[in-house]
Amino acid sequence: MSQNTREDTVLSAIEDRRELVNDAIDEELPMDEPERLYEASRYLLEAGGKRLRPTVSLLVAEALADVEPRSEDYQAFPALDHGVVDVMAAAVSIEVIQSFTLIHDDIMDDDDLRRGVPAVHREYDTETAILAGDTLYSKAFEIMLRTDAAPESSLDAIELLAQTCTRICEGQALDVDFETRADVDVDAYLDMVERKTAVLYGAAASVPAIVMGADDDVVDALYQYGVNVGRAFQIQDDVLDLTVPSEQLGKQRGSDLVEGKQTVITVHARDNGVDVDSLVDATDPENVTDDEIDAAVATLEEAGSIDYARDLAEELVAEGKAELEVLPDNEARYLLEEIAHYLIERGY
Amino acid sequence: MSQNTREDTVLSAIEDRRELVNDAIDEELPMDEPERLYEASRYLLEAGGKRLRPTVSLLVAEALADVEPRSEDYQAFPALDHGVVDVMAAAVSIEVIQSFTLIHDDIMDDDDLRRGVPAVHREYDTETAILAGDTLYSKAFEIMLRTDAAPESSLDAIELLAQTCTRICEGQALDVDFETRADVDVDAYLDMVERKTAVLYGAAASVPAIVMGADDDVVDALYQYGVNVGRAFQIQDDVLDLTVPSEQLGKQRGSDLVEGKQTVITVHARDNGVDVDSLVDATDPENVTDDEIDAAVATLEEAGSIDYARDLAEELVAEGKAELEVLPDNEARYLLEEIAHYLIERGY
Numbered sequence: 001m002s003q004n005t006r007e008d009t010v011l012s013a014i015e016d017r018r019e020l021v022n023d024a025i026d027e028e029l030p031m032d033e034p035e036r037l038y039e040a041s042r043y044l045l046e047a048g049g050k051r052l053r054p055t056v057s058l059l060v061a062e063a064l065a066d067v068e069p070r071s072e073d074y075q076a077f078p079a080l081d082h083g084v085v086d087v088m089a090a091a092v093s094i095e096v097i098q099s100f101t102l103i104h105d106d107i108m109d110d111d112d113l114r115r116g117v118p119a120v121h122r123e124y125d126t127e128t129a130i131l132a133g134d135t136l137y138s139k140a141f142e143i144m145l146r147t148d149a150a151p152e153s154s155l156d157a158i159e160l161l162a163q164t165c166t167r168i169c170e171g172q173a174l175d176v177d178f179e180t181r182a183d184v185d186v187d188a189y190l191d192m193v194e195r196k197t198a199v200l201y202g203a204a205a206s207v208p209a210i211v212m213g214a215d216d217d218v219v220d221a222l223y224q225y226g227v228n229v230g231r232a233f234q235i236q237d238d239v240l241d242l243t244v245p246s247e248q249l250g251k252q253r254g255s256d257l258v259e260g261k262q263t264v265i266t267v268h269a270r271d272n273g274v275d276v277d278s279l280v281d282a283t284d285p286e287n288v289t290d291d292e293i294d295a296a297v298a299t300l301e302e303a304g305s306i307d308y309a310r311d312l313a314e315e316l317v318a319e320g321k322a323e324l325e326v327l328p329d330n331e332a333r334y335l336l337e338e339i340a341h342y343l344i345e346r347g348y
Numbered sequence: 349m350s351q352n353t354r355e356d357t358v359l360s361a362i363e364d365r366r367e368l369v370n371d372a373i374d375e376e377l378p379m380d381e382p383e384r385l386y387e388a389s390r391y392l393l394e395a396g397g398k399r400l401r402p403t404v405s406l407l408v409a410e411a412l413a414d415v416e417p418r419s420e421d422y423q424a425f426p427a428l429d430h431g432v433v434d435v436m437a438a439a440v441s442i443e444v445i446q447s448f449t450l451i452h453d454d455i456m457d458d459d460d461l462r463r464g465v466p467a468v469h470r471e472y473d474t475e476t477a478i479l480a481g482d483t484l485y486s487k488a489f490e491i492m493l494r495t496d497a498a499p500e501s502s503l504d505a506i507e508l509l510a511q512t513c514t515r516i517c518e519g520q521a522l523d524v525d526f527e528t529r530a531d532v533d534v535d536a537y538l539d540m541v542e543r544k545t546a547v548l549y550g551a552a553a554s555v556p557a558i559v560m561g562a563d564d565d566v567v568d569a570l571y572q573y574g575v576n577v578g579r580a581f582q583i584q585d586d587v588l589d590l591t592v593p594s595e596q597l598g599k600q601r602g603s604d605l606v607e608g609k610q611t612v613i614t615v616h617a618r619d620n621g622v623d624v625d626s627l628v629d630a631t632d633p634e635n636v637t638d639d640e641i642d643a644a645v646a647t648l649e650e651a652g653s654i655d656y657a658r659d660l661a662e663e664l665v666a667e668g669k670a671e672l673e674v675l676p677d678n679e680a681r682y683l684l685e686e687i688a689h690y691l692i693e694r695g696y
Contacts, residue, residue: 037521104482108475127456127524130478131517134452137485138513145507151499158506159493165486169479173385176475 010342013335014055016070021054021095024075024088028143029096029136040124040132041139045099047115053098053204056339057091060222061208063324063332079149081213086147090157090207093144097161098200100136101168103129108176137165149211157210164203171196178262182270182277189267190231198230205336221326225336228320232313233343238263239309240346242297254293258285264312269305313344358690361683362403364418369402369443372423372436376491377444377484388472388480389487393447395463401446401552402439404687408570409435409556411672411680427497429561434495438505438555441492445509446548448484449516451477456524485513497559505558512551519544526610530618530625537615538579546578553684569674573684576668580661581691586611587657588694590645602641606633612660617653661692 025045032038062069065078072078074088105111106119107129113119121129144161147154174192178184184192205226209219238256242265246253256263260282270276279296280288300306317340327333373393380386410417413426420426422436453459454467455477461467469477492509495502522540526532553574557567586604590613594601604611608630618624627644628636648654665688675681 032518034518034521034525036525037518104478108478128521130452130456131521131524133482134485135514135517137482138510138517141489141506141510142514145503145510151503155493155499155502155506158489158503162486162489162493166483166490169483169486170380170382170385173382173476173479176479177382177384 006338006342006345009335010338013059013069013339014050014052017055017058018051020074020088021051021058021091024092025095028089028092028146029139036124036128037131037135040120040128041135043117043120043123043132044103044114045095047117049095049115051095052339053201054088054091054095056201056204056226056336057094057208058087059332059336059339060205060327061087061212063327063330063336064209064212064214064218066328066330067332069332069335077212079212081150083148085149085211087208087211089143089146090211091204093140093161094200094204094207096136096140096143097165097168097203100133100140101172101200103133103136105172107133108172144207147211150213153211153213157207160203160207160210164199167195167199171199179260184262184267185271186264186267189262189264193231193234193264194227197234198227201230201233202226218326221323225320225323225340228316228323229340229343232316232320232340235264235309235313235316236344236346238265239306239313242293242300242306253290254280254288254296257293257296258282258288263309265300265305265309268308269300269303272303272305274299274303274305310344317341317344354686354689354693357683357686361407361417361687362398362400365403365406366399368422368436369399369406369439372440373443376437376440376494377487384472384476385479385483388468388476389483391465391468391471391480392451392462393443395465397443397447397463399443400687401442401548402436404549404552404574404684405439405442405556406435407680407684407687408553408675409560411675411678411684412557412560412562412566414676414678415680417680417683425560427560429498431496433497433559435556435559437491437494438559439552441488441509442548442552442555444484444488444491445513445516445551448481448488449520449548451481451484453520455481456520492555495559498561501559501561505555508551508555508558512547515543515547519547527608529610532610532615533619534612534615537610537612541579541582541612542575545582546575549578549581550574566674569671573668573671573688576664576671577688577691580664580668580688583612583657583661583664584692584694586613587654587661590641590648590654601638602628602636602644605641605644606630606636611657613648613653613657616656617648617651620651620653622647622651622653658692665689665692 029042058074061077075086076084077087079085102114103120106114107121107126111119112122120132141158141161144157145154147157149157171192175196178192202223206219206223209222240249241256242254244253252258257280266276279299280292320340321337324333324336377390406422409425423434424432425435427433450462451468454462455469455474459467460470468480489506489509492505493502495505497505519540523544526540550571554567554571557570588597589604590602592601600606605628614624627647628640668688669685672681672684
């Protein structure tokens with residue numbers, strides 16, 4: 001399938017669900033007192049975002065139940081054993097966790113912008129941003145308790161959520177640590193990416209199966225699907241940062257190099273004898289020229305590091321897709337396969 | 349009973365359980381990778397603390413089960429219906445939440461010291477302290493899942509934990525907000541204290557009852573006991589700040605006044621026509637003299653504000669004690685009564 005058709009397919013699958021997801025976020029996380037705290041907590045969620053993780057959750061539910069996409073009420077969705085569950089609550093809970101981690105990450109990285117608007121600690125202040133993240137954290141658990149799943153399944157969903165949050169914190173700590181280390185190998189880097197980014201995709205893909213009462217092997221396979229596409233997604237981000245023109249990227253091409261950030265590409269290059277720290281002058285980020293970036297990219301290409309990253313992302317997507325064989329062969333599963341491809345084929 | 353005997357009784361009840369609580373914290377929150385993150389997460393817990401909340405939890409379990417204090421294994425404790433539950437895990441979960449909130453509060457208030465050691469953001473850095481708090485947050489949920497309670501009870505415990513965390517965030521947000529407001533009345537102030545401080549006592553007192561399978565009315569009464577003694581505890585803190593000499597207090601007497609912090613005393617005084625903001629010159633905190641503090645305290649005493657706070661704390665303790673009538677009349681219940689008194693009779 002051509003990239004454009006694939007992108008259209010995926011974007012319209014997301015588009016078809018976004019308004020419902022946004023309505024559910026409003027419902028599950030209403031304004032409350034103190035007003036400023038709840039405004040700050042909702043600020044980033046209201047600023048937009050693709051809702052990719054909730055879309056994955058909702059598609060998994062539809063694939064598992066083997067129903068026509070968008071034919072069932074997500075908030076009273078047919079479970080596998082009996083009765084109905086609120087798979088939308090599970091999807092929203094994951095998105096709320098995502099929002100909490102972004103708010104706290106932006107404080108830690110002192111980033112000014114997120115989704116085209118000021119980061120929460122810039123729009124409000126650091127104290128409020130810490131508290132807004134902390135509020136979303138507990139709210140995500142409150143929301144995950146509202147799926148109406150069987151008690152044992154609810155507990156499994158809560159456990160997955162808690163373990164996922166722990167892994168994300170570990171991943172962020174490793175990421176911060178790696179910035180000052182030159183001895184990070186590819187395995188260590190990929191382990192960091194798995195914790196920081198991929199496990200939340202794993203949770204998004206498996207939690208609807210848990211609340212619907214699916215067997216453990218189905219839950220595990222869906223988790224692996226999510227983790228693999230999540231890792232591929234991050235690796236592709238590293239590739240795009242070097243290969244997409246600044247105008248299209250919405251930020252400076254090569255910003256990871258300029259900021260001295262490790263990526264799977266620089267880690268691979270260093271493993272293969274490239275003096276990564278001399279590629280661009282990261283001590284003078286303002287004056288790095290496009291020519292320097294071009295030369296750096298050429299060096300990384302020569303070392304095979306960009307191809308390595310591309311191949312790795314493709315491999316992970318293939319592995320992720322293979323996990324979907326636990327699902328019935330239907331339209332929703334097809335869309336989950338397309339999403340996996342889209343994550344590494346998207347232009348930016 | 350004389351204050352000293354009461355204090356001895358309470359302190360030895362705490363002392364009798366502290367080592368077991370500390371061992372359980374070590375067990376439930378072991379060192380892990382990345383090392384620096386887990387060191388930072390454990391740093392404040394290892395720095396000490398009375399373990400007052402876990403002690404309340406363990407005593408409630410003993411009172412409810414109507415067993416001799418310290419006669420049963422807290423990690424395989426007789427539940428009310430059948431089987432055994434790990435009430436220690438519930439107690440540790442609450443203590444871990446307390447630690448998370450202190451770490452984040454110290455960042456927000458930019459406090460340098462906690463429990464006689466540097467605050468986590470001073471010993472490490474702000475990024476690590478945010479992450480350490482976030483890690484403890486999810487760990488507390490993981491630990492609360494390990495009580496072996498009946499699934500429905502486990503879910504109730506998780507829900508209480510999540511709602512409690514939300515309330516604490518709201519309370520902290522109100523506290524920060526109140527610092528710049530002159531229109532806070534006593535009810536609003538007490539509402540803030542309830543959310544910021546008292547609900548965690550409520551959770552500590554009621555969560556063992558939940559995991560042991562107690563009836564709702566028992567759970568509710570124990571929650572109210574905790575909330576009332578928690579509110580009394582905070583009010584007494586406000587009284588002590590004004591009435592105990594600096595040497596004994598371990599910080600400057602009147603520090604709340606000097607820092608322009610609202611307390612139930614200043615809020616009451618303002619309600620009664622005292623020009624609270626002129627009591628001491630908070631714009632020049634370095635040069636506030638003991639004489640100025642003495643004069644301020646005299647003014648607050650004259651307005652009846654210190655007596656008002658004392659009376660209120662006593663009233664709350666009496667109300668809290670009354671809630672304990674849902675428990676069998678035994679030694680552990682007696683100790684819970686003594687703890688309530690101790691909280692407002694302690695000298696510092």
